[in-house]
Amino acid sequence: MRVHRAAAAVLASIALLAGCGLESANTFTPEAQPGAIEPVADPGAELTVGTKNFTEALILGKIAAIALQVAGFEVVDRSGIPGAAPARAAMLDGEVEVQWEYTGTGWLNYLGMAEGIPDQQEQYEAVREADAANGLTWLPPAPLNNTYAFAVRSEAVPELGGIDSLSDIAELPVEERTFCVESEFATRGDGFEPMLEAYGIPLGDPQGVPRDNVSVLDTGAVYTATDDGACNFGEVFTTDGRIESLDLTVLEDDLGYFPAYNAAPVVLTEVLEENPEIADVFAQITPRLTDEVMIELNSRVDVGGEQPADVALDWLVSEGLVTRG
Template sequence: MRSPLAAAALLAAATLLTGCGLQSANTFVPQAEPGTIRPIGADGAEIVVGTKNFTEALILGKVAVIALQVAGFDVTDRSGIPGAAPARAAMLGGEVEVQWEYTGTGWLNYLQMPEGIPDRQEQYEAVRDADAANGLTWLPPAPMNNTYAFAVRSEAVEELGGVASLSDIAALPVEQRTFCVESEFATRGDGFEPMLEAYGIPLGDPQGVPRENVSVLDTGAVYTATDGGVCNFGEVFTTDGRIDSLDLTVLEDDRGYFPAYNVAPVVLNGTLEEHPEIAGVFAEITPLLTNEVMIELNRRVDVEGEDPADVALDWLVSEGLVTRG
């Protein structure tokens, strides 16, 4: 668990990185009216929603802001907190009251547990129970699981013998076991090399995956290199919009190597005690957030260049959760 001293250090890091406290990258929020989400008697109570500064977090943050405004809160939008440590510090310090977070991130990064838990429900319950001592409540997670995976260009699936899972790679000739990975994943203690060990094709083994079969690239370049055939298998994140836009096929992690990274709303205990209806607002949202939904929402921002707030509102309206203002 985090000590008060550690929390203070993290909070100081947040202030340092933002220059003068938490800053919002884009506070534009389109107007919305009730749909299935109705006013809950908040009567304009103030609440602060935070997000980290990558596409998926920004979209989900706007979803939360719009939903809570419709529910009757006066919401301060702290979109775009620069990084995981400042985002965590903001919650521990009480500067942010509501934030989406990933179960695997909470468990491995924040609580510093040595291993992730592949089972989604077990991972959620473990981080929920452990983080309660830090004054945080993890509400039930969404089906979407933004974890690591490997993908292949769809037109090559049949050329590679109908490959559908990571285990299938072991059946391919060694020269076809080519990979593109980002530098962090290539060196993580729970990353690429132990993954290959888990699937019986060890790195550096002439009968496994020779080192010359591996290209270490920047994150964005991994997707385009995989699509272009530089390698057969590229490291991806399972809700990235480029999976669909480049027509990549994600392979099944059939041995359950990768930890679960389901996204869940995290709320300060005091805020939830004062407004327990918040849980009901998110209960209408989280079951609808699947990998397929998030891939499309991310694609609209990263590929089509749309504003995260507009994408968030469109999705909420399409599900009948809110109506346009």
């Protein structure tokens, strides 16, 4: 069983953490007691768990931190790493040992592959195999697939001819092909412009999608603008709780353009080899995390204003995985 030897130095070096982008005010992890998850770690075994700083990542990170604590690990919680690049660097540098990641993100953003893989199992197997060379092990993913999608306000569906797929947009008059997207998706090599090409309505083409038909907004503003009718089609993430709360209808990606983005625990291979119990803990968690579950949990934070740590603990208790401390 591996005991993290650098723990004292890491904890003592707040300035270093800030410089690496790992400092966070969101490091409270509620106490819990065993349920289906029982203590398996050797005394003193320590793990550093990291998360990125958006709602779903924070919830998943708290689920991991609580579960691993109950399993007997001394968990150092590095919740709220600001962005994908610092989160990846933290793992490659060994400053974070366990972190949830998305298969499509690993494949496209981190490994630099040109195209994603829509089949969820194939995408997972590909990223797992490729990232092994970097000393990282991708454990089996959850069913939840937080991929990109486009949504329309539900009351507008009849007005737009009963639209239910992205291919249907090409059948609409050009003036109805209005979009709200966030800045990252607008510029990604696998993002908005190539998506429109794939669906036969190229950006900037008067017979496709004129540039004046596109509004680039902050992520939260995309949902609001779509709901308000400022645009017909808004870029969304498929497990975002605001889809349900705003009564938006997600259009089918009928050509399979978007890759799979299943969430999976990623562990430093060295750490996992010395602590194989980590995989056993996650094996009790990941099969339960579906799109429907994640939509509900995300909604409790983004719509209901609850804290990710409280939502994570409630879910683990409701599943019988842990009990309240």
